[in-house]
Amino acid sequence: MTERISNSQLFQLVMANVKELIREPGVLFWGIVFPILMSLGLGVAFTKKKDVVTSIAVIGQNHVMYQASDTASALLSFFLVNKAKFGHDKNGIITRKLRVPDDKLGATTFIFQSLSWKEAMVMLKRGNLNMVLDEKNGVVQYHFDPMNPDAQLTYLKLSKMLSSDGNVIRESNTEIHPLMVTGSRYIDFLVPGLIAMGVMMSCMWGVSYAIIERRSKKLLRRMVATPMKRSNFLVALIAVRIIMNFIEAGLLFLFAWLAFNITIQGNVAALFALFIAGNFAFAGISIFISSHTAKTEIGNGLINALSMPMMVLSGVFFSYHNFPEWSISTIQKFPLTMMADGMRSIMIEGAGFSEVMLPILILSATGFIFFISGMKIFRWH
C-alpha cells in the first residue's frame, strides 16, 4: 500500500517539488525570514514607539494642578483618579506627569504643564508642545493643529481617557486602558498585507518561474515525452506552493502574535477560505503568464510587471486611499487589493463570511478563468 503510494506519479511529483523547494536556501529566507524581518522592522518603526513623551499645556489654571482643591474640575479629578504625579520642572513650571504603560507598544508619558496662553503659543511654535488644554465650566477644550499627526494622536489618546464630552466619569474611571488599541496599530494593518503579498510573490516565482525555467531547460518537454499525466504535473506544483504559503503565513502570524499581540477579530473559517481563494487566484494567474514563454528573462519581466504595481498600489504597506480618488475603484479590483482588504476586514474589523463572500468568489473565479485560458495556450514543448 505505501509502496503503491510512493510509486505514484502524483506522490513523486509532489515530493520532487517539496525537495526542490526546501533545498533552495533562498526559499527559507524570502518566504519565511524576510516577511518576519519586514513585519518586525516596520512594525517597530511605526507601531512601537518606546516611551513617547507628550507635552500638553494646561492654560492658566494653577489650582487644578494641585492636589487640594474643591473646584469641580474635570482635569483635576482626572489627575487624581489616575494618580498623575505632581511636581515642578527645571524652569519652575508646575507639572503633572502621567505614564500610561503598554508592555507591547511602549509607554506614553503625558506631561501636563501649567502655562499661560501666551507661553503655550510660544512653545507650540517651537514644536515643544503637542496640545493645549483649557477648561471652562467643567468642559475640557482641546486646541491643536488638526494637520499634525502627533497632535491628532495625543488628542485621540487624551479624549478617550477623559470622557467624550469632556466630563470625567469620576467613579468608574479608576483604571487606565491602553489607548493604542489592538487593531488600530500599523502592525495590524501590515501583517494581513504582508501575508497577501507573500502568497502573490510565492505563486508568481514558485509556479510561473518554475514552469518557465523547466521549459527553458527542456525538462518540461522531456517529462511530457513519457506517459506522465500533465494534470499531475500542474497539480503537484500548485499544491506544494499552497501548502508552503500556508506554512509561511502561519509562521508570520505566529511571530506577529508573539511579538505584537496581533489577533484575528473575525471569523477564522472565512479567513481560511479567503486565503485559499487568494492562492487560487494567484496560482491561476501564474499558470497563465507562464503558459507560453521559454525565456526566463521574459518570465522575469512578466512577473515583475504584474507584481510590482500591485505591491505598490494595493496597499500592502500603506493605505491606497492616499492615491487619487479616481484611481481607487480600479485599485480595489486588483486581486492583491481584494485579498489584503478582505484579510484586514476579518483580522482587524471582525468581518465574517457575509462580508468577504464577494472577494472569495471573485478571487476564485479569477483563478479559474486564468487557469483555463492558460491551459488553452500552454506550451509543453
Added chain:
Amino acid sequence: MSIIPVIEVRNVHKSFKTVQAVRGIDLTISSGQFVAILGPNGAGKTTLVEMIEGIQQPDLGDIFIMGKTWKGNEKHLRNLIGLSLQETHFIDKLNVWETLRLFASFFSLGKARCEEVINLIALGEKRKSWVVNLSGGQRQRLALGIALLNNPKILLLDEPTTGLDPNARREVWAILLKLKEQSDTSLILTTHYMEEAEQLCDYIVIIDHGKILKQGTISGLLGEIRDLPVKPVETRTITLDDLFISLTGRHLND
C-alpha cells in the same frame, strides 16, 4: 508475411520560419537494428528524431512507430519509447536516485527497476549526489538510464556523447553495446562523431541540409570510398569522415 518495421519514415518535411530543417527523408528501421544518423550541426538530426519521438509534427509526410501513427496512439507509444533529448537538464537539487524514482513513476515502475538501472549506468555510488553536482559524463549516463527505465522497444538518443571526454564517451558506448547484446531494442542515435557511429551502429545514415546523402552498412559505405575521386592518404585507415569530405568537401565536425 512481412514483418512490420519498428520505425518507418516516409517523405517527411519540416520547416521553421526561414529554415527548411528536414527536406524529404525516408527511413526504415527494423527490430534490434542500431542506426546512426550522422551529420554536421544544423543538418536536421534533432528535428528528424523529435518528429519520430512525437514531440514535433512533420509539415508533410508520415511516420509510423510499430505500424502506428502518433495521432491517437500517443499513450501506447510513449510506453514503448525511451529517449534522451539533446541537452536536457534535470532538476538540479534532486539526487540521482530521486530523479530515477520520479521518472520511473511516470511509467508506473518502482524501486526494483530503478535499482537495476542505476547499476546498469554505474551510478550506484552517486545515488545520493545532486544532479547539479554530477560531471557531464555522469549526467549523460543518468539521461540514458532514464531513457532505459521502461525497457523501451525503441531507444532514441540525440547526441548522447557530445561534449564528453573520450573516457566518458566510452562509458556510454559500453552501456549501449551491452544493451545491443542483451535485448532486441532498436536504437536511433544522432551524432557528429563518425567514430561513435562506427563503434555502435550497424547501419549509418548520413544527412546534411535536411536530406539523406548516403546510407548503408559501414563496410558498404567504406567500400564506396574506393570509387570516389578523392582518395584518402595511404598510411591512415579509411573513415566515414573521408566519405563525408568526398561527398561535401567539408569535415563532419565543422
